[in-house]
Amino acid sequence: MKTLRTIMASGLLSVMVLFAQIGVGPTCWLAIYQPEVPQCLRK
Secondary structure, three states: OHHHHHHHHHHHHHHHHHHHHHOOOHHHHHHHOOOOOOHHHOO
16 A cells, blocks of 8 residues: 555656646646636626
8 A cells, every 4th residue: 555655646746847847837727727707807
């Protein structure tokens, strides 16, 4: 069981490092996901 936890932790860490190298931040995800803005909130 401990080895599975170690593998999952290292996999998660490597994915985070990969995203950091690509430069995918929260702002990029917000740019991709643009929900419909209600009419009352539009400027």
